Amino acid sequence: MAAGKTAGRVTRRRLRTRANLLDAAFSVFAAKGFGHVSIEEICEAAGYTRGAFYSNFAGLDELFFALYAQRAELIAEQVSGALALDGPDLDVPAAVDRVTDVLLLDHDWLLVKTDFLVHAARDPEVARGLLEHRARLRRAIADRLARARGHTELPAVLGGVEGAAHAVVAAYDGVTTRLLLDRDVAGARAWLKQLLTALLTG
Amino acid sequence: MAAGKTAGRVTRRRLRTRANLLDAAFSVFAAKGFGHVSIEEICEAAGYTRGAFYSNFAGLDELFFALYAQRAELIAEQVSGALALDGPDLDVPAAVDRVTDVLLLDHDWLLVKTDFLVHAARDPEVARGLLEHRARLRRAIADRLARARGHTELPAVLGGVEGAAHAVVAAYDGVTTRLLLDRDVAGARAWLKQLLTALLTG
DNA sequence: CGTATCCGATACACCGGTGTATCGAACAGA
DNA sequence: TCTGTTCGATACACCGGTGTATCGGATACG
Numbered sequence: 025m026a027a028g029k030t031a032g033r034v035t036r037r038r039l040r041t042r043a044n045l046l047d048a049a050f051s052v053f054a055a056k057g058f059g060h061v062s063i064e065e066i067c068e069a070a071g072y073t074r075g076a077f078y079s080n081f082a083g084l085d086e087l088f089f090a091l092y093a094q095r096a097e098l099i100a101e102q103v104s105g106a107l108a109l110d111g112p113d114l115d116v117p118a119a120v121d122r123v124t125d126v127l128l129l130d131h132d133w134l135l136v137k138t139d140f141l142v143h144a145a146r147d148p149e150v151a152r153g154l155l156e157h158r159a160r161l162r163r164a165i166a167d168r169l170a171r172a173r174g175h176t177e178l179p180a181v182l183g184g185v186e187g188a189a190h191a192v193v194a195a196y197d198g199v200t201t202r203l204l205l206d207r208d209v210a211g212a213r214a215w216l217k218q219l220l221t222a223l224l225t226g
Numbered sequence: 227m228a229a230g231k232t233a234g235r236v237t238r239r240r241l242r243t244r245a246n247l248l249d250a251a252f253s254v255f256a257a258k259g260f261g262h263v264s265i266e267e268i269c270e271a272a273g274y275t276r277g278a279f280y281s282n283f284a285g286l287d288e289l290f291f292a293l294y295a296q297r298a299e300l301i302a303e304q305v306s307g308a309l310a311l312d313g314p315d316l317d318v319p320a321a322v323d324r325v326t327d328v329l330l331l332d333h334d335w336l337l338v339k340t341d342f343l344v345h346a347a348r349d350p351e352v353a354r355g356l357l358e359h360r361a362r363l364r365r366a367i368a369d370r371l372a373r374a375r376g377h378t379e380l381p382a383v384l385g386g387v388e389g390a391a392h393a394v395v396a397a398y399d400g401v402t403t404r405l406l407l408d409r410d411v412a413g414a415r416a417w418l419k420q421l422l423t424a425l426l427t428g
Numbered sequence: 429c430g431t432a433t434c435c436g437a438t439a440c441a442c443c444g445g446t447g448t449a450t451c452g453a454a455c456a457g458a
Numbered sequence: 459t460c461t462g463t464t465c466g467a468t469a470c471a472c473c474g475g476t477g478t479a480t481c482g483g484a485t486a487c488g
Contacts, residue, residue, distance in 0.1 A: 035433095035434065035435075035485075035486080036485080036486080037434085037435070037436090037484075037485070038434080038435065038436095041435080041436080055348070056348070057261065057344060057345070057348055058261065059259065059260065059261020059262050060261050062474080062475060062476090063475075063476075063477095064474085064475065064476090072436075072437085073436070073437050073438075074436095074437090074475095074476085074477085075435085075436045075437050075438075076435080076436045076437080077436095078436095078476095078477070078478085079434095079435060079436060080435095080436095083476095083477095134347075135344070135347055135348065138340070138343070138344050138347070139344055141340070141403065141406060141407070142259060142337070142340050142341060142344055142406075143259070144406075144407060145336075145337055145340070145406040145407060146257075146258070146259055146337070151407045151408075154407055155407050155408060158407075179424075181420075181424040182424065183420075190417070191421065193400070193404075194397060194400030194401060194403075194404065194421070195396060195397075195400060196400070197399060197400040197402075197403035197404070198395070198396030198397060198398070198399040198400035199396060200399075200403075201343065201396075201399035201402075201403075202395075202396065202399070204343060204344075204346075204347040205343070205346060205347060205353050205356060205357050205360075206353075206357060215392070218383075218385075219384075219393065219396070222381075222383040222384065237455080237456085237463095237464065237465075238455080238456085239454075239455070239464085239465065239466090240464080240465065240466095243465080243466080264444080264445060264446090265445075265446075265447095266444085266445065266446090274466075274467085275466070275467050275468075276445095276446085276447085276466095276467090277465085277466045277467050277468075278465075278466050278467080279466095280446095280447070280448085280466095281464095281465060281466060282465095282466095285446095285447095429488100430487100430488090431486105431487090431488090432485105432486095432487090432488105433484105433485085433486085433487100434483105434484085434485075434486090435482105435483090435484075435485090436481105436482100436483090436484095437480105437481090437482085437483095438479105438480085438481085438482100439478105439479090439480085439481105440477105440478085440479085440480100441476105441477095441478090442475105442476080442477090442478105443474105443475090443476080443477105444473105444474100444475095444476100445472105445473090445474095445475105446471105446472080446473080446474100447470105447471095447472090448469105448470085448471090449468105449469090449470085450467105450468085450469085450470100451466105451467090451468085451469105452465105452466100452467085452468100453464105453465085453466090453467095454463105454464085454465075454466095455462105455463085455464075455465090456461100456462095456463085456464095457460105457461090457462095457463105458459100458460085458461090
């Protein structure tokens, strides 16, 4: 049993090993890609044996899911933080700067994220979860835009704040693909900034 | 030896098996994803044994690459065709219609394509090839836009036809991601059309 | 400190896929 | 039809990873 949370002792060591396994898994997944990674590899990278692994996770899928959830939550918080910084009126270029800095920082994260996307695309259950997560992000953007309405004009073609938020996410997805291939972080960031400001200040 | 082309007899049967293997591989890859697929699975799906496989391909990677090249070439031709249909002046909505119909037709293809992207993102050699392919597509779009300049105005914010072509590709990538998750082909197509026409007719 | 509990290392049995070597059957060409 | 070549099926040896059961050392808590 791995998920057997019988509410026993809280145990400190366990948390460390779990965290270590997750960290190691991140590196290994980023380097080789989910599907080309064995449990043993992760354990070796983390400095444990399979015994530790099976004591913490039911299998590769569960670990991968946990890993994604952890990191995605982190990113979401950072984005929310970056969006919250302004006052009631929105300084679009500045906000775009901050958000793109958060979103396009780590190439490894893009790799893992895309791996997870591919995984989700084949499992409706996982897809649902991912869609919800994306909806939350989109809503955060839409809310921020709505809060700034009146101060800043939005191009009408996109169809309101909801449409604009959709477009922002799509732009992010698009630039992710490009960045995965050419690894030109600076270029991607500049381009995304330009596109987003163009989109939002029409 | 698999790639041993000693320019021997042309052999007809071989071509059939090779094609059958590729077709079967497409289905299997789409269903399970590269990295969760064994050579045996593909052979079984195609109705052959591993002997046939190793006689035609050196390994999974080579087959996957060949498969991608085959299908990507097909798509590229279709897109070029769709772009060529208009006369010298460009009917943007109609062209967008035709292109999106080609690009967002097959969900399985999106899956395989994204698998390949993830693969390329970890192998600079493969990435180079994929970037070239995308550059060719982008250039086709840019040329088409340039050919229509004067008849149709482009928004200046994107930075000329090159910038506009970049934006079109990014929009396609973005909508691909979304479509992978929600599988709403009609919605995705409509949304892409709207976005593209908005982008290109500013 | 003592001890009950938890955690993770070790050992074991097992399986599925890999790649190669061989050989009979299918095929193209005369 | 006959023949030399090619293709792909079969058989074999092998390996790496999996999952489980067990046990000794670590850890929290009184």
